[in-house]
Amino acid sequence: MTLSLTDIVSISDFSRKDIDFVLDEAARMEKLPDSKKNELLKDKVVASLFFEPSTRTRLSFETAIQSLGGSVVGFADAKVSSTKKGESLSDTIRVVGGYADIIVMRHWIEGAAKRAAEVSDKPIVNGGDGANQHPTQTLLDLYTIKKRFGKISGLNIGLLGDLKYGRTVHSLMYALAKFENVNVFLIAPESLKMPQNIINDVKDKIAIKETEKVEEFLPELDVLYATRIQKERFVDEFEYEQIKNVYILGKDLLKHAKKGFKIMHPLPRVNEIKQELDSTDAALYFEQSENGVPVRQALLNMLKDVKK
Ligand code: CP
Numbered sequence: 001m002t003l004s005l006t007d008i009v010s011i012s013d014f015s016r017k018d019i020d021f022v023l024d025e026a027a028r029m030e031k032l033p034d035s036k037k038n039e040l041l042k043d044k045v046v047a048s049l050f051f052e053p054s055t056r057t058r059l060s061f062e063t064a065i066q067s068l069g070g071s072v073v074g075f076a077d078a079k080v081s082s083t084k085k086g087e088s089l090s091d092t093i094r095v096v097g098g099y100a101d102i103i104v105m106r107h108w109i110e111g112a113a114k115r116a117a118e119v120s121d122k123p124i125v126n127g128g129d130g131a132n133q134h135p136t137q138t139l140l141d142l143y144t145i146k147k148r149f150g151k152i153s154g155l156n157i158g159l160l161g162d163l164k165y166g167r168t169v170h171s172l173m174y175a176l177a178k179f180e181n182v183n184v185f186l187i188a189p190e191s192l193k194m195p196q197n198i199i200n201d202v203k204d205k206i207a208i209k210e211t212e213k214v215e216e217f218l219p220e221l222d223v224l225y226a227t228r229i230q231k232e233r234f235v236d237e238f239e240y241e242q243i244k245n246v247y248i249l250g251k252d253l254l255k256h257a258k259k260g261f262k263i264m265h266p267l268p269r270v271n272e273i274k275q276e277l278d279s280t281d282a283a284l285y286f287e288q289s290e291n292g293v294p295v296r297q298a299l300l301n302m303l304k305d306v307k308k
Pocket of ligand 1: 053054055056057058128137233266268
């Protein structure tokens with residue numbers, strides 16, 4: 001089987017078959033001996049263009065590239081690129097496509113990855129575009145859930161925090177809609193609710209309940225996927241200051257959670273998950289970020305010979 005996509009721009013472009021294929025390939029990567037793995041991207045160059053800050057996405061991609069025997073070129077800060085001199089995204093992508101076989105990018109503008117994919121003759125991987133989408137994060141989230149629960153279908157999943165600006169939860173909503181009988185509980189203050197257009201897009205496929213109170217549906221949840229309040233996306237800093245402490249999860253939460261309950265978070269966190277939860281069985285977020293490597297290894301291996 002091959003992936004039906006030539007670029008990874010939006011999780012909505014993935015069929016259920018594509019998602020299952022990526023998750024199976026990630027599991028295969030975890031088992032493959034290093035001696036076999038480190039030949040997979042031999043002689044391939046991957047560009048890592050991060051116009052916006054990142055720790056996990058950039059470093060797990062770069063770890064994946066190196067572990068598969070590939071080379072990385074790129075930048076971690078737009079200020080050290082010719083963007084600073086006024087070069088357009090389209091020109092940057094066209095030029096880098098002349099050096100690299102695959103381009104992984106993060107940009108602050110929603111739709112930047114789509115635009116890049118339109119002008120690039122090399123596969124584009126969206127490592128996050130503004131408040132829009134973060135498809136590879138979603139694939140590693142799904143991988144983490146499947147690895148831990150043995151399934152995704154039938155689970156009760158709470159999404160908590162900044163559902164307005166959080167690109168990880170936008171992508172996750174679209175992905176969960178591709179599985180059967182998933183119940184999603186949207187937990188956010190009024191001003192940070194999940195955009196209505198996303199709810200409209202998926203509401204026929206997943207059961208959705210909304211609340212502002214984390215306690216309301218907690219006993220039903222298998223997973224609580226917490227997110228950071230996205231300070232950098234607020235137009236009004238005063239508004240951020242007013243809402244930044246809206247949810248702070250601590251150990252007391254676990255008293256009302258069901259057996260096997262897990263907390264996920266794409267990270268970075270600020271204060272929304274207290275450190276006292278880190279050593280509990282519920283904490284899945286560090287394992288989740290580690291899963292970024294096999295999932296991204298699988299994606300790179302699938303894209304290495306793509307012809308657009
Ligand atoms: N989860 C995530 O995208 O983290 P970074 O912003 O550190 O890449």
